[in-house]
Amino acid sequence: MLTTLAFLATLASGPVETPVTLPSEPAPLQGTMLAPEGETRAVAVIIAGSGPTDRDGNSPLGVNAATYRLLAEGLAEQGIATVRYDKRGIAGSAAAATAEADLRFGQMADDAAGWARLAAATTGRECAWLIGHSEGALVAEVAARNAEGICGLVLLAGAGRPxxxxxxxxxxxxxxxxxxxxxxxxxxxxxxxxxxxxxxxxxxxxxxxxxxxxxxxxLDPAELLATYPGPVLIGQGTTDLQVGMADAEALATARPDATLARWDGVNHLLKIAPADRAANIATYADPALPLAPGVVETVATFILGH
Structure with missing residues (x-):
């Protein structure tokens, strides 16, 4: 006979959220896996942008837009599991902080590759996608250069120049x-x-x-992308105040076979926003504002099409 809690669990619907840990020195890194309610058709790792940005896409520097959480939730609805994680020294991974003098860019790429291996193994898949946002796009490109088990790259609002x-x-x-x-x-x-x-x-x-x-x-993003052999999606909004369409086009030029998605009226946090700076920045503190229409759909269609 089912217990009350077990019975209630059978009635629950929606994605399943599970804490995940990646072994590391001096302390483990902490993350969240969000799996679809039904069949997992693919798995991806969401890599955060620069600064003290946490696994959900929020930062004590005035960003509370929950971009990565919203992306993970949207992809789960499409059958794609995701792992999103706190970088070294941030939030749940604070204990894994590296002294500034010892920090190297390659360490972030190694961490991303480690999460990709964990994501693939946990879901029983041969490879995991890397979804890099902002600086996370460059992290993804470096991680894919030396790591096996990467299905492909999704680069969102990533720089196209050194x-x-x-x-x-x-x-x-x-x-x-x-x-x-x-x-x-x-x-x-x-x-x-x-x-x-x-x-x-x-x-x-x-x-x-x-x-x-x-x-x-x-590190030259375009050069890195030119040598990466796997499938690539480049997504860029036209009202991004931090990265422009010129960056996306530079990446696309380096990889003519990549898919370039242009999202009109979409800002750096992948939300609908005007070009006006004050109004654009206001979206950075609104977690209730959904991701722009088409963002999740474009990413999911690309991943599931490969």
């Missing part, structure tokens, strides 16, 4: 001689050499972060 190009654009309005000093420091770091850096820009060039910058700056 970080050094973007940083130089951001520093273009800095007065001289500071700009020249900053550009020279960037060139040194891109060449793999530590540097003094201008004191006025210590937040960018502090000694403890330079090893990470040296591991990150030489």
């Amino acid at each position: 970080a050094g190009v973007v940083i130089r654009e951001q520093l273009a309005s800095v007065p001289e001689p500071l700009k020249t000093e900053a550009f020279a420091a960037l060139s040194e770091l891109e060449a793999g050499r530590t540097t003094q850096g201008p004191p006025a820009l210590a937040a960018l060039f502090r000694a403890s972060v330079q090893p990470y910058l040296i591991s990150w700056l030489p």
